[in-house]
Amino acid sequence: VxxxxxxxxxxxxxxxxxxxxxxxxxxxxxxxxxxxxxxxxxxxxxxxxxxxxxxxxxxxxxxxxxxxxxxxxxxxxxxxxxxxxxxxPEHDPAREAERMIYGPLFKTGFMIDYFMRSEGWFGAGQVVLTSASSKTAMGLASVARQNSPQVKRIGLTSPGNVAFVVSTGLYDQVVAYDDLASLTVVDTVSVDFAGNPALLAAIHGHFADALKYSCLVGATHIEERGAGFGQTGGLAGPKPELFFAPHHFVGFFKEHGPIEGGKMVAATWHAFLDAVEGTVEIVRIKGLEAARTTFLTMIGGAVNPAKGIVIEL
Known part of the structure; x- marks a missing residue:
């Protein structure tokens, strides 16, 4: 899909x-x-x-x-x-594996923070990130910690991933999905990486008018989102808005130029690598058949988020 x-x-x-x-x-x-x-x-x-x-x-x-x-x-x-x-400027010979695993997802997180800062975080004092163990969510949490420290970062994840997400140190608070109702209702923006419409509805229902912006990014549970990527009516609060990082990056590089823009990304990128060092085990596999098997395992949701797969062809 x-x-x-x-x-x-x-x-x-x-x-x-x-x-x-x-x-x-x-x-x-x-x-x-x-x-x-x-x-x-x-x-x-x-x-x-x-x-x-x-x-x-x-x-x-x-x-x-x-x-x-x-x-x-x-x-x-x-x-x-x-x-x-x-x-x-982003290249580090000792961290090529980490770049392949995190790099483009980190850049999406970088661009979300850049967009949110340009909008003053819509007046919110905290951001709720679903699928907090995902690489993109971790990237956003890291950049927000560097560039927007005044905004509280709350990670939502499955019960089995809570310990891993806490271990990254990227979030101010980590909550299992079932404990969403425990979150304080204050002005909030949400960034949904999960694509689970029931969870999105629960977030909108919990924060209601205190939810100042609802951002949809990709989908780790896309089969549950359905047609239109979950952009349906009937939700409390604002209409969810789909975020497509490549479109935002085109404008970003037009504004800052490729050299200065690249330096801005690289500065936060290297800090992110330092922050997540040791939290993910690099697993290397070789050959197309092994790549196919691993890909099918991954889309089936059976890959531990604490493992990063590098394919050598």
Whole structure:
């Protein structure tokens, strides 16, 4: 459903009825007809779950390039950009695995905080994050702790994940879903990563008019959200608004430029890595068949959030 709704199946076209799973990672140039890109150079960006990718490089600069292949042009430029590691302020050779696991999800969290700050957090003094064990929620919690310390960060999670979420130290308060009613009703914004309509309704019902903004981000329980990603009427408080980070990033980089904007992201990124160091075990697997098995296990919800999977192809 997410693949259809956000057009993720369109990035790397496959035969009818099939789909190539996209993922973020590092790649090495093994052949080049572009005089500005050398064989052996390493880049970071959006890749297919495959052994090779042909690109048509354009807008080549010291920091990166765009893939100008026809089928990718309808997509956000965020997904078509590749950074050259030799000139990348986010790159840390010792933390490449962490970047692949956290990087793009962290950037979504960064952009949510940037958006909320630009709106003065809608006058709220606290933010409630569902699916608090998810990497995107952790990224937002980290950036908000750095840039918006005056806003209380409350993480909602399943009972089995409470201890893990507490161990990250990123939240001021961690509450199991069933204990939502224990939260103080004050001016609040919610950021829903879970996509569970019953939970979203409970949040709206609990805070009612004290809920100043309801933000929908992706969906870790997308099958429960249904058509329209849960944007249905009848909820108390504000209408939920879908947040799509790539659109916001386009405006962000237009305002700050790629160099200064990159530095802003990198500063909070390295602090986030320091904060979560040791909380997630890096698990490496090799080969396409192992990747397929792991992917199916993950979408089935059977992967421990304290494990981060790195696929080597």
């Amino acid at each position: 997410v693949g259809d709704g956000f057009k993720y199946w369109d990035f790397f076209p496959a035969p009818e009825g099939m789909g190539i799973v996209p993922m973020w990672g590092h790649a090495r140039v093994i052949a080049s007809n572009c005089p500005d890109i050398a064989v052996g150079e390493r880049v970071y960006g959006y890749l297919p779950m495959a052994s090779h990718l042909d690109v048509v490089p354009g807008k080549v600069s010291a920091s990166g390039f765009m893939d100008m292949t026809d089928y990718r042009q309808p997509m956000s430029p965020v997904y078509n950009s590749y950074t050259r590691l030799a000139a990348d």
